Amino acid sequence: MFAQVLVAEFVKLRRSRVTWFSLAALSLGPLAIALMMWIVREPGRAAKLGLLGTKANLSGLTATWPAYFSMLTLVVGMGGMLLLAFIVAYIFGREYTEGTAKNLLALPVGRHWFALAKLVVAAVWWAVLVVAVLAEGFVLGAALALPGFTTTAAVGAVRDALLAAAIAYLLVPVVAWIAMLGRGYLPPLGFAFAMLALGDVFSHTGWAAWFPWSIVPQFIGAIGKPATTIAAGSLVVVALTFLAGIAATIAQLRWADNAQ
Protein backbone atom coordinates (compact mmCIF):
# COMPACT_ATOMS: atom_id res chain seq x y z
CA MET A 1 0.00 0.00 0.00
CA PHE A 2 2.88 2.35 0.76
CA ALA A 3 3.95 2.17 -2.89
CA GLN A 4 0.52 3.44 -4.01
CA VAL A 5 0.59 6.27 -1.46
CA LEU A 6 4.09 7.19 -2.59
CA VAL A 7 3.10 7.23 -6.26
CA ALA A 8 0.06 9.35 -5.37
CA GLU A 9 2.32 11.81 -3.57
CA PHE A 10 4.54 12.11 -6.65
CA VAL A 11 1.48 12.53 -8.90
CA LYS A 12 0.46 15.51 -6.74
CA LEU A 13 3.66 17.31 -7.79
CA ARG A 14 2.74 17.28 -11.49
CA ARG A 15 2.79 20.76 -13.01
CA SER A 16 3.72 22.17 -9.62
CA ARG A 17 5.65 25.40 -10.07
CA VAL A 18 7.19 25.03 -6.64
CA THR A 19 9.50 22.24 -7.83
CA TRP A 20 10.96 24.50 -10.54
CA PHE A 21 11.06 27.46 -8.21
CA SER A 22 13.11 25.49 -5.68
CA LEU A 23 15.58 24.43 -8.37
CA ALA A 24 15.87 28.00 -9.65
CA ALA A 25 16.35 29.36 -6.12
CA LEU A 26 19.10 26.94 -5.16
CA SER A 27 20.88 27.18 -8.51
CA LEU A 28 21.27 30.92 -7.95
CA GLY A 29 23.77 30.03 -5.20
CA PRO A 30 26.56 28.62 -7.43
CA LEU A 31 25.87 31.39 -9.95
CA ALA A 32 26.39 34.03 -7.26
CA ILE A 33 29.59 32.33 -6.02
CA ALA A 34 30.93 32.02 -9.55
CA LEU A 35 30.19 35.69 -10.15
CA MET A 36 32.08 36.64 -6.98
CA MET A 37 35.03 34.47 -7.98
CA TRP A 38 35.12 36.15 -11.36
CA ILE A 39 35.02 39.59 -9.74
CA VAL A 40 37.90 38.69 -7.41
CA ARG A 41 39.94 37.32 -10.28
CA GLU A 42 39.18 40.24 -12.58
CA PRO A 43 39.14 43.25 -10.23
CA GLY A 44 39.76 45.75 -13.03
CA ARG A 45 36.80 44.63 -15.09
CA ALA A 46 34.73 44.16 -11.97
CA ALA A 47 35.38 47.70 -10.81
CA LYS A 48 33.66 48.92 -13.93
CA LEU A 49 30.55 47.13 -12.65
CA GLY A 50 30.48 49.31 -9.51
CA LEU A 51 30.34 48.36 -5.83
CA LEU A 52 30.27 44.64 -6.43
CA GLY A 53 34.03 44.64 -7.08
CA THR A 54 34.81 46.60 -3.93
CA LYS A 55 32.68 44.33 -1.75
CA ALA A 56 34.16 41.17 -3.21
CA ASN A 57 37.70 42.44 -2.66
CA LEU A 58 36.91 43.45 0.92
CA SER A 59 35.60 39.99 1.74
CA GLY A 60 39.11 38.57 1.44
CA LEU A 61 38.10 35.91 -1.05
CA THR A 62 40.55 34.15 -3.24
CA ALA A 63 39.50 32.86 -6.62
CA THR A 64 40.56 29.23 -6.10
CA TRP A 65 38.85 25.87 -6.10
CA PRO A 66 39.21 25.39 -2.31
CA ALA A 67 37.52 28.76 -1.64
CA TYR A 68 34.90 27.97 -4.25
CA PHE A 69 34.17 24.55 -2.69
CA SER A 70 33.91 26.11 0.75
CA MET A 71 31.24 28.54 -0.46
CA LEU A 72 29.43 25.85 -2.41
CA THR A 73 29.10 23.79 0.76
CA LEU A 74 27.78 26.88 2.49
CA VAL A 75 25.12 27.30 -0.19
CA VAL A 76 23.99 23.68 0.07
CA GLY A 77 24.04 23.73 3.88
CA MET A 78 22.54 27.10 4.77
CA GLY A 79 20.51 27.71 1.61
CA GLY A 80 19.39 24.13 1.82
CA MET A 81 18.17 24.39 5.39
CA LEU A 82 15.81 27.19 4.40
CA LEU A 83 14.82 25.78 1.03
CA LEU A 84 14.21 22.34 2.46
CA ALA A 85 11.95 23.88 5.10
CA PHE A 86 10.10 25.60 2.26
CA ILE A 87 9.74 22.31 0.34
CA VAL A 88 8.43 20.44 3.38
CA ALA A 89 6.11 23.33 4.26
CA TYR A 90 4.70 23.06 0.75
CA ILE A 91 4.33 19.26 0.69
CA PHE A 92 2.59 19.10 4.06
CA GLY A 93 1.01 22.55 4.28
CA ARG A 94 -0.66 22.44 0.86
CA GLU A 95 -3.07 19.75 2.04
CA TYR A 96 -4.49 22.29 4.48
CA THR A 97 -4.17 25.38 2.30
CA GLU A 98 -5.85 23.60 -0.62
CA GLY A 99 -8.40 21.97 1.68
CA THR A 100 -7.52 18.42 0.66
CA ALA A 101 -6.28 17.09 4.02
CA LYS A 102 -9.77 15.92 4.94
CA ASN A 103 -9.82 13.75 1.80
CA LEU A 104 -6.85 11.74 3.07
CA LEU A 105 -8.05 10.93 6.55
CA ALA A 106 -10.90 8.45 6.12
CA LEU A 107 -9.36 6.03 3.66
CA PRO A 108 -8.29 2.40 3.85
CA VAL A 109 -4.73 3.65 4.27
CA GLY A 110 -3.05 4.19 7.62
CA ARG A 111 -2.42 7.90 8.09
CA HIS A 112 1.22 7.31 9.00
CA TRP A 113 1.86 6.20 5.41
CA PHE A 114 0.97 9.69 4.19
CA ALA A 115 3.47 11.28 6.57
CA LEU A 116 6.19 8.84 5.57
CA ALA A 117 5.44 9.10 1.83
CA LYS A 118 5.60 12.89 2.01
CA LEU A 119 8.94 12.72 3.79
CA VAL A 120 10.25 10.35 1.11
CA VAL A 121 9.07 12.76 -1.59
CA ALA A 122 10.89 15.59 0.22
CA ALA A 123 14.03 13.43 0.44
CA VAL A 124 13.97 12.60 -3.28
CA TRP A 125 13.23 16.22 -4.19
CA TRP A 126 16.07 17.43 -1.98
CA ALA A 127 18.52 14.84 -3.30
CA VAL A 128 17.78 15.87 -6.90
CA LEU A 129 18.32 19.54 -5.99
CA VAL A 130 21.60 18.88 -4.20
CA VAL A 131 22.99 16.75 -7.02
CA ALA A 132 21.87 19.30 -9.62
CA VAL A 133 23.39 22.21 -7.73
CA LEU A 134 26.67 20.42 -7.09
CA ALA A 135 26.86 19.52 -10.79
CA GLU A 136 26.13 23.14 -11.67
CA GLY A 137 28.83 24.22 -9.24
CA PHE A 138 31.44 21.98 -10.87
CA VAL A 139 30.50 23.15 -14.36
CA LEU A 140 30.71 26.83 -13.38
CA GLY A 141 34.00 26.30 -11.51
CA ALA A 142 35.46 24.57 -14.55
CA ALA A 143 34.21 27.33 -16.83
CA LEU A 144 36.02 29.88 -14.66
CA ALA A 145 39.20 27.77 -14.90
CA LEU A 146 39.88 28.29 -11.20
CA PRO A 147 43.30 27.23 -9.96
CA GLY A 148 44.00 24.72 -7.17
CA PHE A 149 41.77 21.81 -8.18
CA THR A 150 42.62 18.48 -6.58
CA THR A 151 40.58 15.31 -6.53
CA THR A 152 40.97 15.12 -2.76
CA ALA A 153 39.55 18.63 -2.32
CA ALA A 154 36.68 17.87 -4.71
CA VAL A 155 35.76 14.62 -2.98
CA GLY A 156 36.01 16.33 0.42
CA ALA A 157 33.75 19.16 -0.75
CA VAL A 158 31.14 16.77 -2.12
CA ARG A 159 31.27 14.69 1.06
CA ASP A 160 30.84 17.79 3.26
CA ALA A 161 27.99 19.13 1.12
CA LEU A 162 26.18 15.77 1.17
CA LEU A 163 26.66 15.44 4.92
CA ALA A 164 25.34 18.97 5.48
CA ALA A 165 22.41 18.23 3.16
CA ALA A 166 21.65 14.98 4.98
CA ILE A 167 21.70 16.63 8.40
CA ALA A 168 19.53 19.48 7.09
CA TYR A 169 17.06 16.83 5.90
CA LEU A 170 17.00 15.06 9.25
CA LEU A 171 15.70 18.25 10.85
CA VAL A 172 12.67 18.63 8.57
CA PRO A 173 10.16 16.21 10.14
CA VAL A 174 9.81 18.78 12.90
CA VAL A 175 9.00 21.37 10.22
CA ALA A 176 6.43 18.93 8.77
CA TRP A 177 4.83 18.62 12.19
CA ILE A 178 4.63 22.42 12.51
CA ALA A 179 3.03 22.57 9.03
CA MET A 180 0.26 20.23 10.18
CA LEU A 181 -0.08 21.85 13.57
CA GLY A 182 -0.36 25.28 11.94
CA ARG A 183 -2.35 23.94 8.95
CA GLY A 184 -0.53 25.80 6.22
CA TYR A 185 2.71 27.17 4.83
CA LEU A 186 3.52 30.11 7.04
CA PRO A 187 3.93 28.53 10.49
CA PRO A 188 6.63 26.05 9.32
CA LEU A 189 8.49 28.78 7.45
CA GLY A 190 8.35 31.05 10.49
CA PHE A 191 9.57 28.14 12.59
CA ALA A 192 12.49 27.45 10.23
CA PHE A 193 13.62 31.10 10.32
CA ALA A 194 13.30 31.16 14.09
CA MET A 195 15.38 27.99 14.44
CA LEU A 196 18.11 29.36 12.18
CA ALA A 197 18.23 32.53 14.25
CA LEU A 198 18.33 30.50 17.45
CA GLY A 199 21.04 28.33 15.91
CA ASP A 200 23.13 31.46 15.50
CA VAL A 201 22.50 32.46 19.11
CA PHE A 202 23.43 29.01 20.42
CA SER A 203 26.61 29.01 18.35
CA HIS A 204 27.84 31.97 20.31
CA THR A 205 27.09 30.38 23.67
CA GLY A 206 29.13 27.23 23.25
CA TRP A 207 26.04 25.05 22.80
CA ALA A 208 26.35 24.74 19.04
CA ALA A 209 27.11 21.03 19.23
CA TRP A 210 23.87 20.35 21.11
CA PHE A 211 21.32 22.53 19.38
CA PRO A 212 20.11 20.77 16.19
CA TRP A 213 19.88 23.93 14.08
CA SER A 214 23.44 25.00 15.03
CA ILE A 215 25.10 21.80 13.91
CA VAL A 216 25.00 22.34 10.11
CA PRO A 217 26.08 26.02 10.27
CA GLN A 218 28.96 25.07 12.55
CA PHE A 219 30.02 22.17 10.38
CA ILE A 220 30.12 24.11 7.12
CA GLY A 221 31.68 27.20 8.63
CA ALA A 222 28.71 29.54 8.43
CA ILE A 223 29.64 30.40 12.01
CA GLY A 224 33.36 30.56 12.71
CA LYS A 225 35.80 28.15 11.08
CA PRO A 226 34.39 24.99 9.46
CA ALA A 227 34.51 21.98 11.76
CA THR A 228 36.43 19.06 10.36
CA THR A 229 34.07 16.48 11.83
CA ILE A 230 30.70 16.33 13.52
CA ALA A 231 30.77 15.20 17.14
CA ALA A 232 29.04 11.91 17.90
CA GLY A 233 26.88 13.73 20.43
CA SER A 234 25.67 16.11 17.71
CA LEU A 235 24.75 13.19 15.49
CA VAL A 236 22.74 11.70 18.34
CA VAL A 237 20.95 15.04 18.82
CA VAL A 238 20.12 15.18 15.10
CA ALA A 239 18.93 11.56 15.08
CA LEU A 240 16.71 12.19 18.09
CA THR A 241 15.30 15.35 16.47
CA PHE A 242 14.52 13.31 13.34
CA LEU A 243 12.76 10.57 15.28
CA ALA A 244 10.87 13.04 17.47
CA GLY A 245 9.76 14.94 14.37
CA ILE A 246 8.43 11.78 12.71
CA ALA A 247 6.67 10.67 15.88
CA ALA A 248 5.06 14.10 16.34
CA THR A 249 4.01 14.26 12.67
CA ILE A 250 2.37 10.84 12.78
CA ALA A 251 0.74 11.56 16.14
CA GLN A 252 -0.65 14.85 14.81
CA LEU A 253 -2.13 13.11 11.78
CA ARG A 254 -3.45 10.22 13.76
CA TRP A 255 -4.87 11.66 16.93
CA ALA A 256 -5.37 15.40 16.61
CA ASP A 257 -8.65 16.89 15.45
CA ASN A 258 -8.32 17.40 11.73
CA ALA A 259 -11.16 19.76 11.07
CA GLN A 260 -10.39 22.42 8.49
Place this chain on the structure above:
Amino acid sequence: MSAETAIATRALTKRYRDVLAVDALDLDVRRGEIYGFLGRNGAGKTTTIRMLLGLIRPTGGDVEVLGRRVRPGTTASFARVGYLVEAATAYPNLTVRENLDVQRRLTRAPRAAVGEVIELMRLGGLADRRARVLSLGNKQRLSLARALLHRPELLILDEPANALDPAGIVEVRELLRSRASEQGVTVFVSSHILTEMAHLVDRIGIMHEGRLLEELDRDQLRAKERLYVEIGVSKPAQAATLLAAAGFAHVEHADGRLRVYGAQERVPEIARVLVGAGLDVSELTETHEDLERHFLRLTGGGD
Protein backbone atom coordinates in the same frame (compact mmCIF):
# COMPACT_ATOMS: atom_id res chain seq x y z
CA MET B 1 -25.22 -2.81 16.60
CA SER B 2 -27.04 -5.20 14.29
CA ALA B 3 -25.84 -6.34 10.89
CA GLU B 4 -28.66 -4.25 9.42
CA THR B 5 -27.16 -1.05 10.74
CA ALA B 6 -24.76 0.99 8.63
CA ILE B 7 -24.13 3.80 11.10
CA ALA B 8 -24.69 3.74 14.83
CA THR B 9 -23.75 6.38 17.37
CA ARG B 10 -24.26 6.14 21.10
CA ALA B 11 -24.17 9.22 23.32
CA LEU B 12 -21.88 10.80 20.76
CA THR B 13 -20.71 14.13 22.09
CA LYS B 14 -18.34 16.82 20.92
CA ARG B 15 -17.50 19.86 22.98
CA TYR B 16 -15.28 22.74 21.91
CA ARG B 17 -14.46 24.55 25.14
CA ASP B 18 -17.74 26.27 25.99
CA VAL B 19 -19.61 25.13 22.90
CA LEU B 20 -21.45 21.83 22.94
CA ALA B 21 -21.46 21.07 19.21
CA VAL B 22 -23.01 17.59 19.45
CA ASP B 23 -24.87 16.50 22.55
CA ALA B 24 -25.27 12.79 23.34
CA LEU B 25 -26.37 11.81 19.85
CA ASP B 26 -27.93 8.38 19.37
CA LEU B 27 -28.30 7.62 15.71
CA ASP B 28 -29.09 4.45 13.79
CA VAL B 29 -28.95 4.39 10.03
CA ARG B 30 -30.12 1.16 8.44
CA ARG B 31 -28.28 -0.45 5.56
CA GLY B 32 -29.70 0.47 2.17
CA GLU B 33 -31.66 3.49 3.30
CA ILE B 34 -31.22 7.13 2.41
CA TYR B 35 -31.04 9.03 5.64
CA GLY B 36 -31.40 12.80 5.55
CA PHE B 37 -29.56 14.67 8.26
CA LEU B 38 -31.28 18.00 8.47
CA GLY B 39 -30.40 21.06 10.46
CA ARG B 40 -29.76 24.75 10.29
CA ASN B 41 -26.21 26.10 10.03
CA GLY B 42 -24.36 25.30 13.24
CA ALA B 43 -26.77 22.54 14.27
CA GLY B 44 -23.93 20.02 14.57
CA LYS B 45 -24.35 18.18 11.26
CA THR B 46 -20.81 18.61 9.97
CA THR B 47 -19.29 17.95 13.38
CA THR B 48 -21.23 14.69 13.51
CA ILE B 49 -20.05 13.73 10.04
CA ARG B 50 -16.46 14.49 10.98
CA MET B 51 -16.81 12.15 13.95
CA LEU B 52 -18.37 9.44 11.76
CA LEU B 53 -15.27 9.63 9.59
CA GLY B 54 -12.77 9.84 12.42
CA LEU B 55 -11.62 13.30 11.35
CA ILE B 56 -12.13 14.61 14.87
CA ARG B 57 -12.18 12.88 18.23
CA PRO B 58 -15.48 12.71 20.10
CA THR B 59 -15.47 14.15 23.58
CA GLY B 60 -17.63 11.19 24.55
CA GLY B 61 -19.63 8.30 23.13
CA ASP B 62 -19.04 5.80 20.36
CA VAL B 63 -19.34 5.57 16.60
CA GLU B 64 -19.68 2.43 14.53
CA VAL B 65 -19.63 2.48 10.75
CA LEU B 66 -20.40 -0.68 8.80
CA GLY B 67 -19.89 -2.77 11.91
CA ARG B 68 -16.54 -1.39 12.97
CA ARG B 69 -15.82 1.11 15.66
CA VAL B 70 -14.37 4.36 14.36
CA ARG B 71 -11.42 5.80 16.20
CA PRO B 72 -9.27 8.64 14.87
CA GLY B 73 -6.34 7.27 12.97
CA THR B 74 -7.75 3.82 12.31
CA THR B 75 -8.77 2.72 8.86
CA ALA B 76 -12.00 1.21 10.27
CA SER B 77 -14.39 0.36 7.41
CA PHE B 78 -13.26 3.19 5.18
CA ALA B 79 -12.51 0.94 2.21
CA ARG B 80 -16.31 0.66 1.90
CA VAL B 81 -17.14 4.32 2.58
CA GLY B 82 -17.22 7.25 0.17
CA TYR B 83 -17.52 10.73 1.56
CA LEU B 84 -17.71 14.40 0.89
CA VAL B 85 -17.27 16.81 3.78
CA GLU B 86 -18.04 20.49 3.49
CA ALA B 87 -16.59 22.41 0.54
CA ALA B 88 -15.52 20.53 -2.57
CA THR B 89 -11.74 20.51 -2.82
CA ALA B 90 -9.19 19.10 -5.23
CA TYR B 91 -5.51 19.50 -6.07
CA PRO B 92 -5.60 22.61 -8.25
CA ASN B 93 -2.53 21.76 -10.34
CA LEU B 94 -3.90 18.34 -11.28
CA THR B 95 -6.50 17.61 -13.92
CA VAL B 96 -9.85 16.05 -13.10
CA ARG B 97 -8.52 12.69 -14.25
CA GLU B 98 -5.33 13.00 -12.21
CA ASN B 99 -7.24 14.00 -9.09
CA LEU B 100 -9.35 10.87 -9.48
CA ASP B 101 -6.27 8.79 -10.20
CA VAL B 102 -4.83 9.87 -6.83
CA GLN B 103 -8.06 8.73 -5.18
CA ARG B 104 -8.03 5.46 -7.14
CA ARG B 105 -4.60 4.59 -5.84
CA LEU B 106 -5.56 5.38 -2.26
CA THR B 107 -8.75 3.32 -2.38
CA ARG B 108 -7.28 0.43 -4.40
CA ALA B 109 -9.98 0.87 -7.03
CA PRO B 110 -9.41 -0.63 -10.48
CA ARG B 111 -7.92 1.59 -13.18
CA ALA B 112 -11.17 1.54 -15.18
CA ALA B 113 -13.05 3.12 -12.27
CA VAL B 114 -11.70 6.57 -13.12
CA GLY B 115 -13.22 6.58 -16.61
CA GLU B 116 -16.49 5.16 -15.33
CA VAL B 117 -16.96 7.77 -12.66
CA ILE B 118 -15.97 10.59 -15.03
CA GLU B 119 -18.76 9.43 -17.32
CA LEU B 120 -21.18 8.95 -14.45
CA MET B 121 -20.67 12.50 -13.19
CA ARG B 122 -20.66 13.94 -16.73
CA LEU B 123 -17.13 15.25 -16.40
CA GLY B 124 -15.95 13.85 -19.75
CA GLY B 125 -15.42 17.23 -21.39
CA LEU B 126 -13.44 18.43 -18.40
CA ALA B 127 -11.36 15.32 -17.72
CA ASP B 128 -8.09 16.89 -18.83
CA ARG B 129 -8.73 20.32 -17.38
CA ARG B 130 -6.95 21.37 -14.23
CA ALA B 131 -9.11 21.51 -11.14
CA ARG B 132 -8.14 25.15 -10.55
CA VAL B 133 -10.17 26.27 -13.58
CA LEU B 134 -13.34 24.33 -12.72
CA SER B 135 -16.51 26.13 -11.71
CA LEU B 136 -17.76 25.54 -8.18
CA GLY B 137 -20.47 23.24 -9.52
CA ASN B 138 -17.96 21.15 -11.45
CA LYS B 139 -15.65 21.00 -8.44
CA GLN B 140 -18.62 19.61 -6.55
CA ARG B 141 -19.12 17.02 -9.29
CA LEU B 142 -15.45 16.09 -9.03
CA SER B 143 -15.78 15.67 -5.27
CA LEU B 144 -18.84 13.49 -5.72
CA ALA B 145 -16.95 11.47 -8.34
CA ARG B 146 -14.15 11.01 -5.79
CA ALA B 147 -16.68 9.75 -3.24
CA LEU B 148 -18.23 7.30 -5.71
CA LEU B 149 -15.03 6.09 -7.37
CA HIS B 150 -14.45 2.88 -5.41
CA ARG B 151 -18.11 1.84 -5.39
CA PRO B 152 -18.62 2.28 -1.66
CA GLU B 153 -21.36 0.55 0.32
CA LEU B 154 -21.93 3.70 2.34
CA LEU B 155 -21.93 7.29 1.15
CA ILE B 156 -21.58 10.04 3.72
CA LEU B 157 -22.28 13.31 1.97
CA ASP B 158 -22.27 16.72 3.57
CA GLU B 159 -24.42 19.13 1.58
CA PRO B 160 -23.86 17.36 -1.78
CA ALA B 161 -26.12 19.76 -3.67
CA ASN B 162 -23.94 22.76 -2.83
CA ALA B 163 -23.12 24.88 -5.87
CA LEU B 164 -25.02 22.58 -8.25
CA ASP B 165 -27.52 24.08 -10.64
CA PRO B 166 -31.13 22.82 -10.51
CA ALA B 167 -30.50 20.24 -13.22
CA GLY B 168 -27.41 19.05 -11.36
CA ILE B 169 -29.38 18.74 -8.13
CA VAL B 170 -31.97 16.53 -9.82
CA GLU B 171 -29.22 14.50 -11.46
CA VAL B 172 -27.44 13.86 -8.16
CA ARG B 173 -30.74 13.03 -6.48
CA GLU B 174 -31.51 10.43 -9.15
CA LEU B 175 -27.99 9.05 -8.91
CA LEU B 176 -28.20 8.60 -5.14
CA ARG B 177 -31.63 7.03 -5.44
CA SER B 178 -30.45 4.56 -8.03
CA ARG B 179 -27.37 3.66 -5.98
CA ALA B 180 -29.60 2.97 -3.02
CA SER B 181 -32.32 1.06 -4.85
CA GLU B 182 -30.21 -0.86 -7.38
CA GLN B 183 -26.98 -1.47 -5.50
CA GLY B 184 -28.18 -1.30 -1.91
CA VAL B 185 -25.86 1.61 -1.10
CA THR B 186 -26.61 3.36 2.17
CA VAL B 187 -26.67 7.13 1.82
CA PHE B 188 -26.25 9.45 4.77
CA VAL B 189 -26.80 12.94 3.46
CA SER B 190 -26.81 16.23 5.32
CA SER B 191 -28.51 19.31 4.04
CA HIS B 192 -30.30 22.44 5.02
CA ILE B 193 -32.25 22.43 1.76
CA LEU B 194 -35.53 21.04 3.02
CA THR B 195 -37.35 20.48 -0.21
CA GLU B 196 -34.38 18.59 -1.59
CA MET B 197 -34.42 16.26 1.39
CA ALA B 198 -38.15 15.68 1.15
CA HIS B 199 -37.70 14.42 -2.40
CA LEU B 200 -34.82 12.14 -1.68
CA VAL B 201 -34.77 10.49 1.69
CA ASP B 202 -36.34 7.42 3.28
CA ARG B 203 -35.87 8.82 6.73
CA ILE B 204 -34.91 12.14 8.17
CA GLY B 205 -33.28 13.23 11.41
CA ILE B 206 -33.59 16.83 12.48
CA MET B 207 -30.65 18.26 14.39
CA HIS B 208 -30.76 21.44 16.38
CA GLU B 209 -28.16 22.83 18.75
CA GLY B 210 -26.30 19.53 18.76
CA ARG B 211 -29.32 17.36 19.57
CA LEU B 212 -31.41 15.06 17.44
CA LEU B 213 -34.85 16.60 17.87
CA GLU B 214 -36.88 14.22 15.79
CA GLU B 215 -36.69 11.36 13.31
CA LEU B 216 -39.36 10.86 10.68
CA ASP B 217 -39.76 8.09 8.15
CA ARG B 218 -41.20 8.58 4.69
CA ASP B 219 -44.81 8.02 5.83
CA GLN B 220 -44.41 10.46 8.68
CA LEU B 221 -42.87 12.96 6.30
CA ARG B 222 -45.91 12.67 4.07
CA ALA B 223 -48.17 12.96 7.07
CA LYS B 224 -46.49 16.21 7.93
CA GLU B 225 -47.65 17.56 4.63
CA ARG B 226 -51.29 17.02 5.55
CA LEU B 227 -53.87 19.70 5.91
CA TYR B 228 -54.79 20.61 9.42
CA VAL B 229 -56.77 23.18 11.29
CA GLU B 230 -54.71 25.41 13.57
CA ILE B 231 -56.49 26.79 16.58
CA GLY B 232 -55.56 29.60 18.93
CA VAL B 233 -57.62 29.08 22.06
CA SER B 234 -57.57 30.30 25.67
CA LYS B 235 -57.24 26.89 27.39
CA PRO B 236 -55.55 24.56 24.89
CA ALA B 237 -55.34 21.51 27.15
CA GLN B 238 -59.06 21.68 27.98
CA ALA B 239 -59.85 22.39 24.34
CA ALA B 240 -57.88 19.31 23.24
CA THR B 241 -59.86 17.14 25.65
CA LEU B 242 -63.16 18.58 24.44
CA LEU B 243 -62.27 18.03 20.77
CA ALA B 244 -61.15 14.47 21.41
CA ALA B 245 -64.43 13.79 23.21
CA ALA B 246 -66.28 15.26 20.22
CA GLY B 247 -64.68 12.69 17.90
CA PHE B 248 -61.67 14.52 16.52
CA ALA B 249 -59.09 11.74 16.51
CA HIS B 250 -55.88 13.59 15.64
CA VAL B 251 -55.40 16.55 17.93
CA GLU B 252 -51.91 17.83 18.71
CA HIS B 253 -51.10 20.39 21.33
CA ALA B 254 -47.91 22.36 20.76
CA ASP B 255 -46.64 25.76 21.76
CA GLY B 256 -49.97 26.81 23.26
CA ARG B 257 -51.87 26.04 20.07
CA LEU B 258 -53.86 23.09 18.81
CA ARG B 259 -53.63 21.30 15.50
CA VAL B 260 -56.48 19.11 14.37
CA TYR B 261 -55.60 16.88 11.45
CA GLY B 262 -58.15 15.60 8.95
CA ALA B 263 -60.74 18.06 10.13
CA GLN B 264 -60.74 20.71 7.43
CA GLU B 265 -64.38 19.92 6.54
CA ARG B 266 -65.44 20.31 10.16
CA VAL B 267 -64.21 23.80 11.03
CA PRO B 268 -67.69 25.09 12.01
CA GLU B 269 -68.12 22.09 14.32
CA ILE B 270 -64.78 22.78 16.01
CA ALA B 271 -65.83 26.39 16.58
CA ARG B 272 -69.16 25.27 18.08
CA VAL B 273 -67.47 22.82 20.51
CA LEU B 274 -64.95 25.36 21.77
CA VAL B 275 -67.18 28.40 21.97
CA GLY B 276 -69.95 26.27 23.49
CA ALA B 277 -67.57 25.36 26.32
CA GLY B 278 -66.95 29.04 26.99
CA LEU B 279 -63.41 29.13 25.59
CA ASP B 280 -62.01 32.16 23.77
CA VAL B 281 -61.04 31.25 20.20
CA SER B 282 -58.52 33.72 18.70
CA GLU B 283 -57.66 31.81 15.54
CA LEU B 284 -59.15 29.02 13.48
CA THR B 285 -57.20 28.52 10.28
CA GLU B 286 -56.95 25.81 7.67
CA THR B 287 -53.22 25.24 7.09
CA HIS B 288 -51.05 23.06 4.94
CA GLU B 289 -47.97 21.96 6.81
CA ASP B 290 -44.94 21.09 4.74
CA LEU B 291 -41.59 19.87 5.89
CA GLU B 292 -40.14 23.34 5.90
CA ARG B 293 -42.77 24.70 8.22
CA HIS B 294 -42.41 21.68 10.45
CA PHE B 295 -38.65 22.11 10.54
CA LEU B 296 -38.83 25.79 11.36
CA ARG B 297 -41.34 25.16 14.11
CA LEU B 298 -39.13 22.48 15.62
CA THR B 299 -35.96 24.53 15.51
CA GLY B 300 -37.53 27.77 16.63
CA GLY B 301 -36.96 29.53 13.33
CA GLY B 302 -40.59 30.02 12.34
CA ASP B 303 -43.14 32.64 13.18
